[in-house]
């Protein structure tokens with residue numbers, strides 16, 4: 001089956017890289033709008049959020065569609081989310097803040113959407129570092145899973161970050177917030193289903 005073949009990973013890798021290729025192409029054509037920095041910031045921010053939500057959707061989708069092999073792509077998609085947020089952060093730190101770290105900290109403390117975006121970024125770092133099989137072994141499956149639940153907080157920070165920075169049309173941030181809520185509901189639902197109070201059997205008492 002295609003999902004099990006090594007080609008499927010190549011395809012997912014290429015799909016995750018396609019936004020970067022598009023950005024490179026637009027830059028090559030000098031077609032990054034009148035404000036290239038803002039364009040790249042928005043572009044990389046959008047793709048970070050999309051890939052974070054896609055990573056979170058892998059488990060529900062593999063259960064609902066009965067495609068267990070989808071799990072093979074989760075780590076790669078998550079790492080691409082981290083890759084795009086690094087680019088996003090670098091466009092902020094470089095062209096926006098001129099690599100002035102003191103100025104950056106002032107901005108992080110002053111503007112609430114930067115504060116929450118920064119928090120989301122920082123929380124992703126340990127997840128990217130511990131994404132290897134070696135780290136799963138070192139931490140043990142349960143602890144690793146607990147740590148990696150931080151991705152929900154990162155996605156939450158990302159959605160709030162977006163909502164707060166948008167000035168008028170909130171439709172897209174609200175759509176992302178709705179998607180994240182559905183994914184969270186699914187997780188809470190499956191948790192309660194597994195660990196909820198045992199239903200007393202008929203006749204017991």
Ligand code: HEM
Nearest residue numbers: 041042045046048049085089092117118120121158162165
């Ligand atoms: C998980 C972390 C993050 C996510 C998911 C995220 C996502 C986004 C999104 C979706 C946008 C708006 C894109 C659009 O309007 O089309 C955006 C814009 C922006 N983000 Fe982030 N971001 C994150 C972290 C950060 C960090 C760490 C910084 C800087 C410290 C940052 C700085 C900015 C800036 C400056 C803008 C543009 C604001 C404007 O044009 O007014 N973001 N981000």
